[in-house]
Amino acid sequence: MATIQIENGPAFSCGPHDTIMRAAVRAGHGFPYECNAGSCGNCRFELLEGAVHHHRADSPAYGERDQRRNRWLGCQALPESDCRIKVRLDAHYESTYPPRKLAAELVDIAPITHDISEFTFRVVEAQQALPGQYALVKLPGMDAPRAYSMCEVSDDGLTWAFQIKSVPNGKASAVLARLHPGALVDIDGPYGMAYLREDADRDILCVAGGSGLSPMISVARAAARSSALAGRAIHFLYGGRMMRDLCGEPMLQALPGYGERIHYHPVLSAQPLDGAETWTGRQGFVHEAAAELFGERLKDMEVYFAGPPPMAEAIKRMLHDNAVPQGQVHFDEFY
Numbered sequence: 243m244a245t246i247q248i249e250n251g252p253a254f255s256c257g258p259h260d261t262i263m264r265a266a267v268r269a270g271h272g273f274p275y276e277c278n279a280g281s282c283g284n285c286r287f288e289l290l291e292g293a294v295h296h297h298r299a300d301s302p303a304y305g306e307r308d309q310r311r312n313r314w315l316g317c318q319a320l321p322e323s324d325c326r327i328k329v330r331l332d333a334h335y336e337s338t339y340p341p342r343k344l345a346a347e348l349v350d351i352a353p354i355t356h357d358i359s360e361f362t363f364r365v366v367e368a369q370q371a372l373p374g375q376y377a378l379v380k381l382p383g384m385d386a387p388r389a390y391s392m393c394e395v396s397d398d399g400l401t402w403a404f405q406i407k408s409v410p411n412g413k414a415s416a417v418l419a420r421l422h423p424g425a426l427v428d429i430d431g432p433y434g435m436a437y438l439r440e441d442a443d444r445d446i447l448c449v450a451g452g453s454g455l456s457p458m459i460s461v462a463r464a465a466a467r468s469s470a471l472a473g474r475a476i477h478f479l480y481g482g483r484m485m486r487d488l489c490g491e492p493m494l495q496a497l498p499g500y501g502e503r504i505h506y507h508p509v510l511s512a513q514p515l516d517g518a519e520t521w522t523g524r525q526g527f528v529h530e531a532a533a534e535l536f537g538e539r540l541k542d543m544e545v546y547f548a549g550p551p552p553m554a555e556a557i558k559r560m561l562h563d564n565a566v567p568q569g570q571v572h573f574d575e576f577y
Contacts, residue, residue, distance in 0.1 A: 377431025
């Protein structure tokens with residue numbers, strides 16, 4: 243167990259095999275982070291005393307300039323001794339439910355589309371999360387955990403469900419394809435800043451593509467059930483290439499207010515290949531659909547989005563172009 247002292251700040255303990263950033267968030271401190279995978283660089287800190295090494299030696303966000311300045315990535319840095327570090331804490335990153343490492347058992351797998359399935363796990367101890375957050379799941383035989391967003395956490399905190407997309411030739415996807423109920427995994431969470439803001443008295447826009455379905459369904463479900471948001475409309479845009487990619491509507495139809503305050507907007511980016519399929523709905527990309535559907539109204543909405551990086555970048559540009567205040571935009575950086 244190493245002691246990490248933040249210069250002009252608090253000290254906290256970092257357990258074996260834990261990273262400095264995750265240990266700080268577990269201790270209730272606002273250590274900045276985003277992707278939790280060594281790709282964004284938001285968790286950089288300066289090492290003043292002590293020794294660390296990176297769990298992921300090839301972290302994309304870590305370069306020669308960082309090495310020269312003795313800077314490290316908090317989400318990858320494993321302490322080899324007690325350390326003194328320099329980092330600017332931010333209350334924005336303090337977790338309502340500090341993340342914990344929990345053993346979990348797979349209890350169900352349910353297909354959603356041809357390449358998305360819902361995996362439901364039962365954890366050994368109750369742990370809550372905010373709608374829209376994610377967890378790090380350590381799969382059998384994998385060296386590092388993968389970040390997956392929850393679509394739902396049960397009221398008692400014992401059941402965690404994830405909607406996960408199968409990636410061709412993906413290592414984690416290959417492991418998931420071999421799992422059966424009864425399989426054991428380790429879950430570390432919750433993490434993430436793209437959670438539902440119940441104190442925001444604005445209509446809600448959720449934009450999703452691929453397995454971005456999972457956190458957006460979580461946000462929509464919680465918003466539909468929130469008394470604080472009872473008068474607010476919920477718009478859900480889902481983008482896919484083909485008709486077989488579209489999903490989410492049956493989950494929304496199960497919520498109170500569907501068709502009245504809850505609205506589903508599917509978007510296809512490609513023409514159907516099968517001549518038997520006909521599509522009369524909206525075509526294009528989800529960021530284009532959002533701009534066309536809401537235009538000036540976007541500035542008055544609370545916007546949540548999740549999906550592939552190119553989609554996320556396009557949505558960010560579109561929201562900036564439409565002058566949506568940054569404080570009303572919520573997403574987690576995944577790479």
